[in-house]
Amino acid sequence: LPAEQRQAILLREIEGLSYAEISTVLDIHEGTVKSRIARARAALASAVRESES
Amino acid sequence: MKRDAPHDCPRIEALSLLIDDEISGSARRDIEAHAASCPICGATLRDFGELRGTLGALGRTSAGIDIAALIDERLPPRPAPAARPARRRRGWRWQLAPAGLAAAGVLATGAYLGMVLGGGGAVTVARTPAVAVFDAVPPGGLCVAPVCYGGGR
Numbered sequence: 001l002p003a004e005q006r007q008a009i010l011l012r013e014i015e016g017l018s019y020a021e022i023s024t025v026l027d028i029h030e031g032t033v034k035s036r037i038a039r040a041r042a043a044l045a046s047a048v049r050e051s052e053s
Numbered sequence: 054m055k056r057d058a059p060h061d062c063p064r065i066e067a068l069s070l071l072i073d074d075e076i077s078g079s080a081r082r083d084i085e086a087h088a089a090s091c092p093i094c095g096a097t098l099r100d101f102g103e104l105r106g107t108l109g110a111l112g113r114t115s116a117g118i119d120i121a122a123l124i125d126e127r128l129p130p131r132p133a134p135a136a137r138p139a140r141r142r143r144g145w146r147w148q149l150a151p152a153g154l155a156a157a158g159v160l161a162t163g164a165y166l167g168m169v170l171g172g173g174g175a176v177t178v179a180r181t182p183a184v185a186v187f188d189a190v191p192p193g194g195l196c197v198a199p200v201c202y203g204g205g206r
Binding site: 013039044 | 105
């Protein structure tokens with residue numbers, strides 16, 4: 001994953017931060033947080049599917 | 054999302070928000086209804102849910118190793134300069150300086166108050182006749198000036 005997506009998804013899934021908190025920590029807009037997390041999830045899900053097939 | 058989604062499918066962000074419970078009400082119901090009938094969105098939603106469980110479990114997993122000890126073993130032995138403890142001691146003394154000054158102030162105030170309240174303010178010196186010759190006016194003399202006694206000019 002690109003570093004920016006990795007940061008966002010780890011803060012959300014591992015650290016359990018809310019979108020607003022991630023926005024504050026990374027100093028980016030909340031909308032950017034949402035899109036980065038969504039793209040990270042899509043990329044990870046795609047990687048998992050490819051590794052399973 | 055790599056798979057080709059039909060145009061009426063919700064955006065990937067909406068599915069992600071749904072997983073995070075950031076969408077509620079009718080918007081949530083619409084997406085859930087769509088995902089129930091759309092094989093692409095349904096599969097993506099399931100993937101996201103499984104991913105969430107997998108990553109969430111990672112956060113609760115402990116590595117079970119002491120990484121600090123492993124790093125310490127690999128580091129070269131540390132030289133122990135004598136200057137470091139000395140610097141630390143000096144810092145420790147400076148930390149006590151305010152307390153020392155405060156204690157000295159309290160003691161000085163106490164001594165001053167003791168002198169004033171106990172009558173020590175008027176210090177009396179015991180005078181003995183033997184040292185009277187060193188006074189400005191010798192014993193029996195009435196004049197302070199030395200010319201009175203013929204010694205000074």
